[in-house]
Amino acid sequence: MHSRVLVLNASFEPLSVVPVRRAVALLLRNKAEVVEAAERALRSMSLSMEWPLVIRLVYYVRIGSLARPAPFTRRGVLLRDRSCQYCGGSADLTIDHVQPLSRGGASSWTNCVAACGPCNRRKANRLPAEAGMVLRHEPYQPRYLAFALVSANPAEEAWRKYLAS
Ligand SMILES: [Zn+2]
Structure with missing residues (x-):
């Protein structure tokens, strides 16, 4: 290690x-x-x-x-986060919009996180605070180089x- x-x-x-x-x-x-x-x-x-x-x-x-910002992709979000940003699990990962799409949330690096299926379904159409859930890490916009390193x-x-x- x-x-x-x-x-x-x-x-x-x-x-x-x-x-x-x-x-x-x-x-x-x-x-x-x-x-x-x-x-x-x-x-x-x-x-x-x-x-x-x-x-x-x-x-x-x-x-x-x-040093330029890396373009947003869903696969990129999964590579960046590697685990569910609510429970830490790594099985069945999906993309969660922290602020839901239906409530004006964007598909962006800073509004999307990896979430396992059960956490995504539990959060549903709510903000994390409304669902009593806490993000383990703030989602961030990586630069090309940082993204390559973390991937x-x-x-x-x-x-x-x-x-x-
Ligand atoms: Zn989870």
């Missing part, structure tokens, strides 16, 4: 995902700093340091168009807030 590390630009935008060994090399050469670390320490014969989960480059790297890698909870920004 925690064998991969999220690399942020100096601006805190997500840039890439690298093996922990590569992240440590950047840290030791003072090219990056630790932003989030795991509870346990990383130890070897010559070294004891925090186990990095998220690091930030000291120097800004230009990423251009990859290609198992969701690491410590990464989430940086991919969402």
Whole structure:
């Protein structure tokens, strides 16, 4: 576990995902700093340091168009969320409009979340608060690069807030 590390630009935008060994090399050469670390320490014969989960480059790297917003798709919402945003289950995932379509809600990254069939049926034509349900995470608009990273890698909870920004 925690064998991969999220690399942020100096601006805190997500840039890439690298093996922990590569992240440590950047840290030791003072090219990056630790932003989030795991509870346990990383130890070897010559070294004891925090186990990095998220690091930030000291120097800004230009990423251009990859920082643009990713286009909305239903499949994208399922990839972004990976689990029901009401109960946390991962079976039978559907798309829930947080503000229902019939009440003016949009089909957008920030109004759609993954929800399992039972939660979707229970919420029905209501807002979460009306149904006594709470979203586990605010739905966010990913950028191209952040979306590519979150799609290609198992969701690491410590990464989430940086991919969402
Ligand atoms: Zn559910």
